[in-house]
Amino acid sequence: MGARFAVSSLIFPTNGDPLMVDMTSGQAHTLQDIRADYMAQTRRKRVYGAILLSLFVVMMVAGFQTADARNAGGFWEGLHRLFDFPGEVLGEALEKLAELPVHFVTYLPSLIETINIAAASTLFGALAAAIVSLLATRGLARWPRLVPVFRRIMDAMRAVPEIVIALVLIFILGGGPVPAMIAIAFHTAGALGKQFSEVNENASLKPLEGLESVGATWSQRMWLGVIPQVAPNWFSYGLLRFEINIRASAILGFVGAGGIGYELKNAMSWGKGQYDEAAAIFVLLFITIVVVDQLSSHVRDRLTHGAAASKKERQS
Amino acid sequence: MTTATFPMIETLKGNATGLFLRKRLISFGLPVLVLAYLTYIFFTFDISGLAQRADAENARTLVADSYSYKTHVARDNRSGEIEIAIEGERKGEYVDGTSPDWVTLGDTETLIDLGDGHLVTYGTETIRFEIPDYGTITATPNRRAGVQAVLPQGEVPEWINVSKNRLTVTTDAGRLSVTRNQTQVFKYNFGWELFFFTLDSPYHGLGIGEVISRVVSGEAEAIFHDFWTNKMWRHQDVAWALAETILMAFLGTMGAGIVALPLAFLAARNFAPLLAVRFAVRRLFDFFRGVDALIWTIVLARAFGPGPLTGALALLITDTGTFGKLFSEALENVDNKQIEGIQSTGAKPVQRYRFGVIPQITPVLLSQILYYLESNTRSATIIGAITGGGIGLLLTQAMITQKDWEEVSYYIVLIILMVMLMDWFSGWLRGKLIGSAEDKH
Numbered sequence: 001m002g003a004r005f006a007v008s009s010l011i012f013p014t015n016g017d018p019l020m021v022d023m024t025s026g027q028a029h030t031l032q033d034i035r036a037d038y039m040a041q042t043r044r045k046r047v048y049g050a051i052l053l054s055l056f057v058v059m060m061v062a063g064f065q066t067a068d069a070r071n072a073g074g075f076w077e078g079l080h081r082l083f084d085f086p087g088e089v090l091g092e093a094l095e096k097l098a099e100l101p102v103h104f105v106t107y108l109p110s111l112i113e114t115i116n117i118a119a120a121s122t123l124f125g126a127l128a129a130a131i132v133s134l135l136a137t138r139g140l141a142r143w144p145r146l147v148p149v150f151r152r153i154m155d156a157m158r159a160v161p162e163i164v165i166a167l168v169l170i171f172i173l174g175g176g177p178v179p180a181m182i183a184i185a186f187h188t189a190g191a192l193g194k195q196f197s198e199v200n201e202n203a204s205l206k207p208l209e210g211l212e213s214v215g216a217t218w219s220q221r222m223w224l225g226v227i228p229q230v231a232p233n234w235f236s237y238g239l240l241r242f243e244i245n246i247r248a249s250a251i252l253g254f255v256g257a258g259g260i261g262y263e264l265k266n267a268m269s270w271g272k273g274q275y276d277e278a279a280a281i282f283v284l285l286f287i288t289i290v291v292v293d294q295l296s297s298h299v300r301d302r303l304t305h306g307a308a309a310s311k312k313e314r315q316s
Numbered sequence: 317m318t319t320a321t322f323p324m325i326e327t328l329k330g331n332a333t334g335l336f337l338r339k340r341l342i343s344f345g346l347p348v349l350v351l352a353y354l355t356y357i358f359f360t361f362d363i364s365g366l367a368q369r370a371d372a373e374n375a376r377t378l379v380a381d382s383y384s385y386k387t388h389v390a391r392d393n394r395s396g397e398i399e400i401a402i403e404g405e406r407k408g409e410y411v412d413g414t415s416p417d418w419v420t421l422g423d424t425e426t427l428i429d430l431g432d433g434h435l436v437t438y439g440t441e442t443i444r445f446e447i448p449d450y451g452t453i454t455a456t457p458n459r460r461a462g463v464q465a466v467l468p469q470g471e472v473p474e475w476i477n478v479s480k481n482r483l484t485v486t487t488d489a490g491r492l493s494v495t496r497n498q499t500q501v502f503k504y505n506f507g508w509e510l511f512f513f514t515l516d517s518p519y520h521g522l523g524i525g526e527v528i529s530r531v532v533s534g535e536a537e538a539i540f541h542d543f544w545t546n547k548m549w550r551h552q553d554v555a556w557a558l559a560e561t562i563l564m565a566f567l568g569t570m571g572a573g574i575v576a577l578p579l580a581f582l583a584a585r586n587f588a589p590l591l592a593v594r595f596a597v598r599r600l601f602d603f604f605r606g607v608d609a610l611i612w613t614i615v616l617a618r619a620f621g622p623g624p625l626t627g628a629l630a631l632l633i634t635d636t637g638t639f640g641k642l643f644s645e646a647l648e649n650v651d652n653k654q655i656e657g658i659q660s661t662g663a664k665p666v667q668r669y670r671f672g673v674i675p676q677i678t679p680v681l682l683s684q685i686l687y688y689l690e691s692n693t694r695s696a697t698i699i700g701a702i703t704g705g706g707i708g709l710l711l712t713q714a715m716i717t718q719k720d721w722e723e724v725s726y727y728i729v730l731i732i733l734m735v736m737l738m739d740w741f742s743g744w745l746r747g748k749l750i751g752s753a754e755d756k757h
């Protein structure tokens with residue numbers, strides 16, 4: 001369909017100007033030739049598209065079958081049990097509804113620990129990312145020759161999943177929030193560093209030149225010339241990362257790094273009849289994630305759109 | 317004129333000073349706030365107590381083990397039987413009568429050359445350890461009299477630990493420990509031993525050239541079989557685990573994209589005129605996202621059991637929420653002119669969507685999906701550790717034994733390489749697909 005529109009736009013200019021036909025398609029002289037050529041090309045494209053699509057479908061189907069075969073329980077056998085566990089948890093929670101507020105209070109400290117892990121790791125990660133990203137941006141770097149080196153460092157940091165560092169550090173430092181914090185901060189530094197340096201690339205160099213002309217050092221140039229320009233975008237990326245890190249710190253708790261995830265694992269292991277505590281933790285975690293999600297998206301919206309809107313107001 | 321501009325200048329000046337004041341407040345207040353928070357973290361996380369809790373010994377074994385391996389040469393003092401095993405594991409045991417070249421098995425005496433002149437001799441009764449610059453230590457373990465260690469004259473150095481029932485000598489070349497029942501020597505060697513072939517394979521100890529020439533002469537299948545079923549490093553299991561992890565990420569991401577796209581139309585303001593539907597679908601997306609992959613994994617593992625399918629479905633559900641939100645935002649930003657143009661030719665609604673809308677959001681759609689493909693590879697590693705599938709499970713299993721650190725470091729290297737590969741692949745595919753999508757315009 002889209003092809004046919006393109007045909008008409010192709011024919012229109014060439015119709016009255018035979019010279020252009022020669023230039024664009026070489027041997028094709030008549031309208032029929034061009035059309036046949038174009039249709040053949042479109043058909044070829046469609047065939048490729050169909051092949052790619054069927055390849056994709058085959059991969060998805062084969063993939064699901066492989067995953068199903070290697071799973072302990074099959075998909076179709078398990079499907080009718082899907083709501084058993086949530087039903088059980090919900091049922092027990094409803095039965096002991098009166099105890100839920102008590103559980104909320106019990107698990108609040110560990111929830112705060114999870115949030116603290118996320119916040120501290122975002123903070124440390126962002127600080128490291130800020131420095132590395134400035135060193136890894138062309139035009140701003142302190143040592144321009146080392147830009148590729150710092151870029152590769154960020155790539156490597158980004159590639160390390162949090163669980164790898166967390167597990168190693170739990171072995172060395174013992175359980176608790178610190179291994180999780182370091183693990184998440186490490187990954188955050190790489191992930192934010194990449195986003196920060198993309199922001200840095202759009203920063204205007206004029207303030208830098210001004211500062212340089214009065215003899216400012218590199219750190220002064222960055223602090224006074226670049227950071228005020230990029231701070232809102234950095235902040236918005238940092239907030240998004242904070243949201244991601246809350247999830248990460250909850251998951252790391254589950255493998256032994258403290259916080260609400262650890263409590264959830266314990267609550268789960270008590271088994272049937274004790275699921276009211278697990279339900280309370282589910283609810284706490286859900287509420288935290290949704291609230292942070294909404295808050296951060298609201299603030300980010302104001303940071304990116306709010307500035308533009310107020311500018312528009314000023315112009316009008 | 318001047319009277320009119322005066323108040324304006326006044327207000328401008330007021331605004332400017334206000335702005336400066338606010339900026340100054342932020343530039344001083346923010347660092348103070350951050351510092352205060354970090355102080356709070358310092359105390360709640362008990363950073364000062366960290367030094368006591370940290371186990372330097374654990375760190376040392378971890379680092380040393382990750383690039384070296386140790387071989388145990390153990391003798392049962394009663395029967396005189398000698399067993400040589402790499403890492404002291406059964407799967408690394410030397411067959412009776414064979415030994416590494418630094419151990420000389422004799423009828424009555426066994427000579428162990430630890431290098432640098434350090435020489436251990438297992439005699440019939442007495443064990444001798446010759447240490448250059450120190451002297452010779454002898455021990456005659458006996459069930460009644462203990463180990464009966466004899467050291468050279470002078471003060472006992474701190475690297476020797478001697479008591480009635482135990483003698484331990486730790487040198488850079490290796491370690492000797494003698495108890496009443498057993499004598500053991502540990503020798504540390506650089507590298508990952510038995511990485512390609514275990515000792516029971518005929519190909520163990522052959523050079524690369526020799527192995528290649530055997531591959532050429534038709535033993536390729538046997539060689540590959542021995543490598544693939546290596547009991548120590550389990551290459552087959554590791555390859556499957558990596559494949560499972562990538563499979564989880566692939567199925568989760570692509571499945572979420574396929575499910576989220578039609579739902580996103582229902583959540584976009586310009587395509588779903590019914591407010592109730594829009595509201596319901598959007599809350600559904602929020603719910604999927606808010607419950608988080610961790611909880612989805614736990615819930616799904618109850619129904620489907622541990623394995624890659626559970627992980628894939630957990631990622632699929634979480635990302636359906638994320639994609640749904642992103643796609644519906646992209647749909648709300650589409651240009652209506654293109655759709656009207658298609659409509660003017662008499663296109664039916666499905667055709668309008670296919671040719672008017674989809675081409676506009678394809679770049680956003682693809683770049684998001686491909687970005688998540690890479691990020692989900694990391695998530696799948698973590699989810700694998702929880703639900704029991706993929707490389708994450710192998711990593712946690714190797715961690716739990718607390719001794720297979722060389723395997724741990726091997727898995728870590730593989731994980732990082734896998735993520736970097738997926739990062740590169742998704743970037744490459746993005747370039748290819750979006751590049752060609754832009755050509756079509």
